[in-house]
Amino acid sequence: MKKLNDLLMKNESFPLLTAMLCAAILGGSHMFITEGFGFFNEIAQAEMIRNGMETGDFATPIGYCTGFLLARILEGPLVGILDIGGSLMTGVGTGFASLFLVTGMGAIMENFVLTLIAGFVIGLILGLVIIIVKKTMPQGMAAGGTGIMMGAGNAAGRYLGPLIIIYAAKYSIPAGIGSIIGAVICQKLGKSMVGGAILGAMIVAFIFPGAAA
Amino acid sequence: MLEIIIKSMILGALGGFAAAAGAARMFHAPEIQAMGSFRGLGELNACKGDPMAHFSFGLGFLFNAAGSVIGAGALTQDVWHRIVPNWAASALLLKNKKPEETLYNPAKMAVAGAIVGAIVVAFLNSIASIIPESLSAIAAGILGPASSTMIDMIIPVLFILAALDAGKMPGMWGLALGGLSQLIMGNATPGAVLGILIGQTIQESGFNKSAKVMLVIVVILFAAIGQGRGFWANMLSFIM
Numbered sequence: 001m002k003k004l005n006d007l008l009m010k011n012e013s014f015p016l017l018t019a020m021l022c023a024a025i026l027g028g029s030h031m032f033i034t035e036g037f038g039f040f041n042e043i044a045q046a047e048m049i050r051n052g053m054e055t056g057d058f059a060t061p062i063g064y065c066t067g068f069l070l071a072r073i074l075e076g077p078l079v080g081i082l083d084i085g086g087s088l089m090t091g092v093g094t095g096f097a098s099l100f101l102v103t104g105m106g107a108i109m110e111n112f113v114l115t116l117i118a119g120f121v122i123g124l125i126l127g128l129v130i131i132i133v134k135k136t137m138p139q140g141m142a143a144g145g146t147g148i149m150m151g152a153g154n155a156a157g158r159y160l161g162p163l164i165i166i167y168a169a170k171y172s173i174p175a176g177i178g179s180i181i182g183a184v185i186c187q188k189l190g191k192s193m194v195g196g197a198i199l200g201a202m203i204v205a206f207i208f209p210g211a212a213a
Numbered sequence: 214m215l216e217i218i219i220k221s222m223i224l225g226a227l228g229g230f231a232a233a234a235g236a237a238r239m240f241h242a243p244e245i246q247a248m249g250s251f252r253g254l255g256e257l258n259a260c261k262g263d264p265m266a267h268f269s270f271g272l273g274f275l276f277n278a279a280g281s282v283i284g285a286g287a288l289t290q291d292v293w294h295r296i297v298p299n300w301a302a303s304a305l306l307l308k309n310k311k312p313e314e315t316l317y318n319p320a321k322m323a324v325a326g327a328i329v330g331a332i333v334v335a336f337l338n339s340i341a342s343i344i345p346e347s348l349s350a351i352a353a354g355i356l357g358p359a360s361s362t363m364i365d366m367i368i369p370v371l372f373i374l375a376a377l378d379a380g381k382m383p384g385m386w387g388l389a390l391g392g393l394s395q396l397i398m399g400n401a402t403p404g405a406v407l408g409i410l411i412g413q414t415i416q417e418s419g420f421n422k423s424a425k426v427m428l429v430i431v432v433i434l435f436a437a438i439g440q441g442r443g444f445w446a447n448m449l450s451f452i453m
Contacts, residue, residue, distance in 0.1 A: 001320050001321065005320035008319035008320050008323060010245075017231040018231070020230060021227075024330075028228075028288065031217075031338065038217075038221065038224075038286065038334075039287045040292060044364060046286055047356060051357075059399050059441070067403040070407070070410075070427070081239055081248065082246065082247070083250045084232065084293055156371050160363060163359040163360075163362055170358070171355050196280070198284040198352060198356065199283070201355055202284060206347065
């Protein structure tokens with residue numbers, strides 16, 4: 001334990017940690033692509049991949065995720081904490097997975113072991129880049145830009161709950177009523193309403209299937 | 214089913230080890246490069262020392278993750294950001310109340326995180342796998358259009374507005390690159406994000422080396438994606 005702790009308290013072991021986490025995250029994308037669940041990210045990013053698999057157009061996830069990845073890789077060494085949400089979960093788990101699918105390397109994403117290896121290598125490289133940037137940090141990097149982005153990203157998350165209620169209401173009357181009840185309960189409990197809205201819609205629409213729009 | 218559980222446990226253990234070790238390292242940042250998030254660090258600090266607080270905090274997000282994975286197949290970012298670090302901390306603090314010897318110790322957190330991760334991911338994926346088909350069809354019918362609206366309209370607008378609010382420079386760059394990326398990539402968000410970064414850098418410290426590097430990356434990105442989506446050929450067809 002002492003030896004492991006000495007290793008894990010070194011900057012040099014950072015690429016190993018990013019490699020392991022990236023392997024797990026890309027493995028989650030493999031689960032999502034093959035089974036339809038297990039994606040290590042939010043609903044919006046999952047829908048980006050699903051949408052891409054249906055239309056064959058992955059420009060949105062690739063563009064969106066590269067932007068986040070770049071921003072976070074620049075910010076990580078600067079502040080000392082790499083944001084694993086934007087960099088690894090969105091950048092690698094969504095961006096690189098889309099990149100593999102669109103460049104004809106989808107076979108990698110369909111094989112569990114290959115995704116683990118690919119994720120490990122990508123994470124190792126990212127970790128190395130971050131440690132190298134940290135050691136050779138150029139002066140005059142702006143950290144302010146990432147704060148603005150973060151604010152916009154967090155604000156975006158708030159829109160999903162109301163949007164789900166609107167689209168549940170468009171889907172069918174029972175779904176709409178269920179999502180309202182679920183969201184109101186979550187609001188009362190002080191929890192994020194997204195989960196309540198979607199679960200409520202699913203349960204009530206399941207009991208009263210009728211003719212969905 | 215067994216295959217799903219085994220895969221999930223491998224992923225959970227692998228990621229849990231790294232995410233919890235990264236979280237423990239946050240208490241030693243910036244000297245030691247850590248990973249997680251500032252928000253997560255604040256939350257860990259807020260329940261510091263109390264195993265029950267860490268546990269119930271994680272539990273709240275477990276319910277959220279369960280709803281999301283049943284509905285859309287997405288485990289949420291909270292598995293690595295919140296559930297694993299907080300539950301690993303909670304398990305360690307049960308035995309030893311001193312955060313300095315538990316929560317701040319990357320090795321102990323890594324081992325606890327691997328165990329917690331394996332259990333949590335296997336649990337969430339198994340409940341997602343036993344959900345009937347018709348239920349997920351309802352979820353997809355609602356979440357699909359909701360998130361398309363998010364991605365196509367809300368997020369791009371919010372990022373451009375954020376750029377405008379940040380000042381003249383980020384506003385100009387965010388508008389210009391956001392608009393161009395809508396044309397080239399079909400979505401304004403990536404351009405707006407890069408515009409904010411470049412504009413803010415220029416506003417704070419002038420057109421320096423890092424602004425130039427980012428601009429070169431943007432040009433390459435736009436050129437390559439435009440090529441892939443047939444944008445350049447399409448644009449030329451308006452002239453010729």
